[in-house]
Amino acid sequence: MSETEVVTAPRPLLLGDGRPAVAAWSLDPGMLHLNHGSFGAVPLVAQHRQNELRAEMERAPVVWFPQLPDRLAATRAEIAGHLRVEAADLALVPNASAGASVVYAALAARPGQDIVVTDHGYGAVTMGAERLARRWGGRVRTARVPLAADAEQAYRAVMDEVDDRCALVVLDQITSATARRLPVERIGAELARRGVTLLVDGAHAPGILPAPLEGLVCDAWVGNLHKWGCAPRGTAALVARGPLREHLHPLIDSWSAAEPFPHRFDQQGTVDATGPLAAPTALDFVERTWGWETARRYMDELADYGAGVIGDSFAGPAGPVERVDVGMPVPGMRLVRLPEGLGATRVAADALRDRATVELGAEAAFTSFDGIGYLRLSAHVYNTPADYDRFAETCVPVIEDWARQARAGG
Template structure:
């Protein structure tokens, strides 16, 4: 098998090495952009300047915050293919889901469909909604390698006369694949069922993510792949009952319609929203979003292959897990049997290896199997993945109790 071919370290249009544009700790290897993102230094400076302005004159700042947030919304919404008047800033994807759940009214015996690849916090919100009304939540089981056609068919088979809502991921968090949400939403609409699309990972990875998603409501994080400050996400809807949506904090804009009522939230730090356009523009100006997606895919493919190559001698199955609908920036590599078999174990392994090796990682679990979910962004380089092989694979083998050529390693 030929050796993986990594792209050369990227240089931005400004002449800056991409890695140097992010204020990341050089003593740490960063292979988990997908969980919490990373903010470029230029955007950090922009947000710091906004915060400084607020601190210098709070009485000037807060009464005018709505017009500032609206201006940021007008610049940000087109990035996901949405109209500003259909879009509201929210702190994160889970907040957007909560806003929608709070607006819904169900009856006893009604049903919500989720998937077994859904994000746990969003599913827990759906379960809380169901409990309020005596409804139920049922997970549609989607095989890891199911084709888009099979995914749609499984939803078609799962719908019943009691189904009122589908909650489905545009990009799955534990398995890093895209789902055909528009087809699912169209199928649901034919049966009188509404669809909430969880696009937490979609902005930046999917061009015009909200526009292509379908569904009654869509939301996506801007602090992940677009690299905005943490605490910035969009909720988008054209639903006729969108005036039933309310922000999580009642404030002085409560009498305004959607989305204006979301522009004022008391004294929250809205600089996360205001600096978001700068992060989107930074990547577009310095590298271009289409090129960014291509570069992330190249790096992720090479990174997954070199890590899988390091694990292949120690398992019966190929650890490389090619998915039917991959995303540009994330790949799955299967862990040795017994590691990360639950979400809790996978999360614990993430922190354990960070402490032991200085490598930031993401481990996920699906149907009792643990995976390394690698992430790549513009600042990623071949040396990051080589460091994972050198530092993390021996630790992984030790924790799995696997005999290596050099020694017997036990947990």
């Protein structure tokens, strides 16, 4: 952020009765919660709904489980409405990584063929692609997309890796470590023209993007509802519209295995499905209380404010640090560069995250890209400007001291 740039703090969101938004959650008030994007946070109304559903399940399990497929089908329809897709195209899976695993398992063997990912890809999904490539006797090729690449540069970086040996491309719609978009719509259209399969990892998209599949051509898309959608964990969507959908099967074979997609996903043994069943309660709560459009605008303004306040506090006597340019930014997420010596690898960034929770009382996301450590801010409606002011005042000086110790080898 430059010295002439001033970002105004947005007015905190309130509940209908005038209480602060955070009162609708059960978050520990003694901690700073600045990392909604990793594991989400479930509002009390959805927690209560899930508890009611669990109590119903335990009162009469023999009644509950035979009725479950119909109830999940109805829930899928509600979730599809929020994502603006057809219910017939949407299956429920535990998380985006599980959805990716479903896709990998469904693809026919393509001996000697390659898979293209990017250096922004989510590690677990990339590991699944590597396992699939080993099965095929091919390899995973990584498209290097500069952090500041615009849509054209990112498109070229990916498509330069796609040749006649490429059978599958796996792309993040919104990248986890680097908090940016990739031009999946344009890439998807070109891959479809070439007959190359595309899996889009939209883990962060539900809630951040109003219609994440609008204008997107892909063979499969996966997205988490427990992140920005605030649903109970274990709730994600797998959307498939083309021929691949008939080959997609849940990771657990059960009595609905012979049903068509997506109904075969509505019954998976004795899995506790109360999380997905309570998901519409969380999505509806945000819509009813503030409206998703208002919520997204607030989250974006707040993340912008937080990046400015924290970035300036990291500057020290050398002057303000430059804002991190991610080329294709997304609402509600920002990167702040860490002092040299901190978080340069994924392992180091994870260790910093764990240390911050213990020593600073702050839940924050520390990430790395291309050998540089970052603080990744991901705001939600329960956050306020005061959260970022507090982090800047109390946490940044300690983090800077950690960096001095690291550079000194201590």
